[in-house]
Amino acid sequence: MMPEKVTIADVARRANVSRQTVSNVLNSPDLVREETRERVRQAVEELGYRVNQAARRMRTGRSRLLAVRIEQTQDGMNVFDRFLHGLTESAAKAGYRVILYSADDDRSEIATFDDLLGAYEPDAFVLTGTHYGDVRTSWLAERGLAFVTFGRPWGMPEGGDHPWVDVDGAAGTAAATRHLLDAGHRRIGFIGWPEGSGVGDDRRSGWVRALGEDAEDSEAGVLERRTDGSAAEGEAAARELIAAGATALVCVSDSVALGAMQAGPVPVIGFDDTPVAAAIGLTSLSQPLSEAAVRCVRVLTRLLEDDSPDKPDHVLLRPSLVIRRTA
Amino acid sequence: MMPEKVTIADVARRANVSRQTVSNVLNSPDLVREETRERVRQAVEELGYRVNQAARRMRTGRSRLLAVRIEQTQDGMNVFDRFLHGLTESAAKAGYRVILYSADDDRSEIATFDDLLGAYEPDAFVLTGTHYGDVRTSWLAERGLAFVTFGRPWGMPEGGDHPWVDVDGAAGTAAATRHLLDAGHRRIGFIGWPEGSGVGDDRRSGWVRALGEDAEDSEAGVLERRTDGSAAEGEAAARELIAAGATALVCVSDSVALGAMQAGPVPVIGFDDTPVAAAIGLTSLSQPLSEAAVRCVRVLTRLLEDDSPDKPDHVLLRPSLVIRRTA
DNA sequence: TTGTATGCGTTATCAG
């Protein structure tokens, strides 16, 4: 039993109206008399009619597709899959589907934009992993294409303003630091990423801020190490910091924190609340990824369906501290 | 600068041929004289032409879309994201894109099939998580729709034969068991899932087989516990088995193995080589997920593009043992 | 080999 295609014409026939009326019921219900509307709705139901997106797209240029890049899983300690899951669900609720692509760097990602646009015409893009000098956003913006980034536009002084959703890393590390201060620690170290990483610098700044509030000065710059983000460097950094007198550690990521835990029985807090953190009992900062996904979709639907807002939407969410054995 | 849409007519004009000729160059190059073909190809290049999938789909009924369900991340110790990444990449190489959907159970997944089919007409579905009494496959098969499962059709005696790709779990646990036997262990326990899980029973069978080969009999059924798959039950099971004399443990999953590791300093081997295993030094069995993804795409392209094979393709891949601290 | 005509399912325009 092949699934017989039911078109708008079938519905029209069934409801004794013209095709156009059916279309109106679907797209501009207000134009149609209540009674007719109901009759059409019933026919749609009975026949199991669904709009053919290809045909609609030909006519309107809208595909109801959101394009998202699926990230490389490096050491697997990332959190992107949860975001993607949330995105798929909230997009579906809004009548959109997620289409995936992969790319190795910004340049090849832009080439993929071009490809996708020609072939599938996604209505919008969701970008992750924003960074300094991100050429993807300007490419999209120049062409007037709809997009939102999960991540702020790091260092974009002039004009480069676009819709984004992000999690407040500084608020997270500040909360973590305060948690340690409350536990009586006064020499709290930070293990970060190389300077120039937007996310890394943001997370660091929360630690600095919380220390300034409450503890002895001059910790920053002293009880601090930068790493490439690996567990190995995290462990080395932790040893140094402990030797320098740190009694607790805030880390820029769970990877680094995992390493730091090997350095000794010192309280450690990670960032991202990855499955690894849960498995090893690592206290960590959890990003509200479902919520972020919901907000991304909301930003986009506003952009696509309502009259485009004058000011791009900016959404900053707060992570929450998940307390486990390590702190 | 809006991206101006370039159509087949533009290309035709540029190359001084008819639209039909351009279409022929694209779809049946043999029909066109070498010289003309080259001229058209050049025009395509210069104009940056891409076929409009919506239009093509209207005409041919093919969308070049592969639909995949994005799984719930329970405790995050799964491996689906790596499969999905591989799938996206190999699909792209074959000229397909992946479209995502989510569903809570078989019934709602089937409803989604219907939806998707009406709206986006994916050319095929990739199903994961096959299980006994899987109604999804029969629904698709009844309608003559193209699909492949990542996972064997567990318990499908009559007719229910469809293309699949899978990883040989029994081969994996057998290899793990042999590894422990080689290390001198003679009392090797197994921690599994409830009976009736296709994957779980398969993985268990490898342990049984390897023991039968080489070690004392009667281990099976004695040095064995079934769990719900949680780390907590894994730990409890491990304690019992160790008390019963087990000197090493083979586990059905990394989750369970994680728990088992807490039970004592006994060699433990997990399954799936999740990021957690890497993080905690757990020896585990690694599924060749990229390869599986490639094979899924290959099976589908054969189904879609070549004349459909009489016999559905079946591909069974071997996992590999990643040896770390725990064994 | 190349050109011409047609239709896929929708929606927008415009007249009733």
Added chain:
DNA sequence: CTGATAACGCATACAA
């Protein structure tokens, strides 16, 4: 409020 007609971009049958 409803109905006819055209158009979106492509691929095919057919004729040249």
